Amino acid sequence: MKNYVENGKVIEITLDNDKKVKVMTEWVNKTMQALDTDKEDVLLMWLEDNGYLVNEEQEELDNQAKGVVKVVAKAEKPKVKTQKERVQKENPTKELIIQTIAKALENLDISNLNIENKAKLVTFSMNNEDFKVDLVQKRKPKA
Numbered sequence: 001m002k003n004y005v006e007n008g009k010v011i012e013i014t015l016d017n018d019k020k021v022k023v024m025t026e027w028v029n030k031t032m033q034a035l036d037t038d039k040e041d042v043l044l045m046w047l048e049d050n051g052y053l054v055n056e057e058q059e060e061l062d063n064q065a066k067g068v069v070k071v072v073a074k075a076e077k078p079k080v081k082t083q084k085e086r087v088q089k090e091n092p093t094k095e096l097i098i099q100t101i102a103k104a105l106e107n108l109d110i111s112n113l114n115i116e117n118k119a120k121l122v123t124f125s126m127n128n129e130d131f132k133v134d135l136v137q138k139r140k141p142k143a
Contacts, residue, residue, distance in 0.1 A: 006025060
């Protein structure tokens with residue numbers, strides 16, 4: 001650090017390579033009070049912390065720490081949630097309706113009559129077109 005100039009809210013520091021960096025005056029004053037030290041020490045500390053100056057003692061401690069501590073990042077595997085197998089409730093009313101529809105369709109000129117779900121779905125073909133009858137039971141309205 002060659003020198004520093006205080007310009008209101010910032011302190012402008014000129015480095016040895018003629019590069020200029022700025023530090024907030026408010027931060028410098030708070031740090032001086034907290035550490036009970038002078039302005040030059042605080043500015044040197046700021047330069048070291050921000051990588052503008054190299055502190056040999058700090059570098060040595062960093063190298064020692066790197067040799068001891070190994071940081072390994074492991075990504076957590078997402079938890080796989082297994083779904084329970086759905087068990088359909090028996091509904092004899094719907095089954096009776098589907099059977100009745102299937103019997104009624106047999107009287108027409110249809111082909112490929114198939115009950116896909118005994119309480120829900122009937123598929124068939126008529127005049128070279130495919131159809132399906134899907135039975136849906138409406139819920140009772142809430143009180």
